[in-house]
Amino acid sequence: MKKIVYIFLSVLLFQGAAAQQTKNRELSGYTEGYNPELQKIDKSLNFLLMGDFGRYGQFYQKEVATQMGKAAATIESEFVISVGDNFYPNGVQSTTDYSWKASFENVYTDYSLQTDWFVTLGNHDHRGKVQSQIDYSDVSRRWHMPSTYFKKEFDLEDGNKVLVLFMDTSPFIDKYYEADSGMSESMRAQDTTAQKKWLLKELATTDKKVTWKIVVGHHPLYSGGKRKNSKETKSFENKFAAIFDTNKVDAYFCGHEHDLQIIKPKGRYTTQFLSGSACTVRPSGAREGTLFFAEKAGFMTFAVSNSKLLAQVVDDEGKILFRTQIDKK
Numbered sequence: 001m002k003k004i005v006y007i008f009l010s011v012l013l014f015q016g017a018a019a020q021q022t023k024n025r026e027l028s029g030y031t032e033g034y035n036p037e038l039q040k041i042d043k044s045l046n047f048l049l050m051g052d053f054g055r056y057g058q059f060y061q062k063e064v065a066t067q068m069g070k071a072a073a074t075i076e077s078e079f080v081i082s083v084g085d086n087f088y089p090n091g092v093q094s095t096t097d098y099s100w101k102a103s104f105e106n107v108y109t110d111y112s113l114q115t116d117w118f119v120t121l122g123n124h125d126h127r128g129k130v131q132s133q134i135d136y137s138d139v140s141r142r143w144h145m146p147s148t149y150f151k152k153e154f155d156l157e158d159g160n161k162v163l164v165l166f167m168d169t170s171p172f173i174d175k176y177y178e179a180d181s182g183m184s185e186s187m188r189a190q191d192t193t194a195q196k197k198w199l200l201k202e203l204a205t206t207d208k209k210v211t212w213k214i215v216v217g218h219h220p221l222y223s224g225g226k227r228k229n230s231k232e233t234k235s236f237e238n239k240f241a242a243i244f245d246t247n248k249v250d251a252y253f254c255g256h257e258h259d260l261q262i263i264k265p266k267g268r269y270t271t272q273f274l275s276g277s278a279c280t281v282r283p284s285g286a287r288e289g290t291l292f293f294a295e296k297a298g299f300m301t302f303a304v305s306n307s308k309l310l311a312q313v314v315d316d317e318g319k320i321l322f323r324t325q326i327d328k329k
Contacts, residue, residue, distance in 0.1 A: 032110055034074040035067070037320045041310050043157040044303040046075040051083030051218070051255030052122065053278035054103035060297035061107055061279040063316040068278075069110025071301050071314055078154075079115050081164075083255035083275060084122025084218035090182070091128020095136050104143075118152060119145045122218040122256065123170045126186040149195050151202055153210075158306045160211040165202050168195065169217035169254075172239055173232050203247035211306055211328060215244060216253045220274050222265060224287040225257040245269040250309065250326060258282040260298055260313050262324060265289030271326060273311060275300045292322040 040046070048068055055061055071077070087099045121130060136143050144152075148168040153161050170176055171190035176183045203213065220227070221237045221244075244252060245268055255276030264271040265288055277297045284295045298315040309326040 030073065032073065032112075033070045035070045035314065035318050035320075036074070037318075038071060038074045038301060038312055038314070039303075039310065039323070040075055041303040041305045041308060044305045044310070045154050045156055045162060046077050046301070046303050048072055048077050048080045048299055048301055049083070049253055049273065049275045050080065050278040050299040052085040052258055052276040052280070053082065054085070054087040054099060055279045056099070056102040057107045059280045060277070060316045061103075064278045064297050064299060065107050065110070065113075067314055067316055067318045068108070068299055069112050070318060071299075072110065072112035072115070075301055075303065077112065077115065077301070080113065080117045081216055081253060082117060082119045083216060083253055084120045084169075085124045085255060085276075086119060086122065086133065087128065088124050088279075089127070091125040091130070092132045092136075093129055094132050095139050097128075097132065100136065105140075114142060116144055117142050118164070118166060118216075119143060120166050120216050120218055121145075121148060121168045121170065123173070123176060123183060126170050126176070126183040130186060148190065149198065156211065156304070156306055159209065160306050161207070161209045162212045162214065162304055163202070163205065163207075163210045164214045164216060165199060167199065167215060167217040169219040169236065171195070172236060173219060174235065175232060200243070200247075203243070203249065212251075212304060212309065213247065213249045214251045214253065215249050218254060219256050220254045220261075221252060221270075221272055222263045222287060222289065223257050223274070224261060224263070224290050224293050225259050225284040226282055227257060228285065228287055241268065241270070250328075257284065259284035259293060259295055260300070260315075260321070261293045262291040262311070262313070262322065263287065263289045264291060273300060275313075291324060294321050296321065 152164045171192045177187045227233045249270045252272045258277050258280045261274040284293045296315045301312045303310040313322040
């Protein structure tokens with residue numbers, strides 16, 4: 001009986017907080033809506049995760065963008081992470097390419113999304129001029145891609161840090177070097193040895209304030225979707241899964257598969273969060289270690305504190321499909 005009363009009171013408190021939030025937003029003049037079902041953590045770093053998004057606002061892109069705006073306003077998101085394939089079908093050719101407006105600037109227009117966007121490259125981005133996406137960092141205040149791979153540290157309120165490493169995973173996919181891939185020239189211009197050396201050095205940090213380690217890339221380590229048994233997925237797992245486990249990477253963010261998945265295989269340290277349906281959707285499924293999957297357009301939200309990481313999966317209608325938490329021991 002005590003447990004039932006506790007749950008009932010917790011629900012009432014959450015609803016009360018949501019009602020107060022609604023009142024505050026109405027007083028401020030905010031009219032774009034929010035998502036009262038999203039949960040928050042006290043003193044947390046809050047952000048959105050999405051990927052595979054750039055299709056001129058078509059398919060589910062605008063619907064997902066609308067819900068991203070509501071979610072960002074609700075959790076007071078500080079930034080957005082994109083896991084690549086930012087512009088379909090062939091990347092961009094310059095910083096003035098029409099795709100910047102059609103697939104980015106004119107789609108993610110909510111005030112709550114005018115924050116920093118930390119962006120990785122996908123295979124489709126390598127079909128265009130990668131340097132143009134890097135250079136756009138000097139054009140747009142919110143677009144951040146200082147190089148093909150880079151590091152960012154975020155401060156937590158208690159003085160600790162979240163280390164996030166943004167990889168360029170495409171050069172590690174062997175078939176992209178083939179002439180008919182449309183990416184062979186771009187692949188040959190990348191230095192995988194240097195990138196892997198950088199990754200290992202950053203993951204081996206001795207900074208005791210780094211409480212969480214997160215790696216962001218485009219290609220998944222594991223999948224229950226279209227590429228569940230593909231050579232490229234198995235190869236990428238063989239190249240990086242053990243490295244992430246050894247270096248205690250708490251989370252790996254990726255896309256490439258056009259669905260939503262959360263996977264932590266038995267015996268692995270790292271949990272993979274796959275958010276690749278910010279625009280189009282493909283059939284998906286489960287595999288060993290699957291915690292969740294959905295054949296739905298959507299994105300994920302994260303709240304990270306010193307002791308826990310809360311992940312929530314949101315679809316294009318604003319429904320919370322799944323919620324999970326990693327506790328820092």
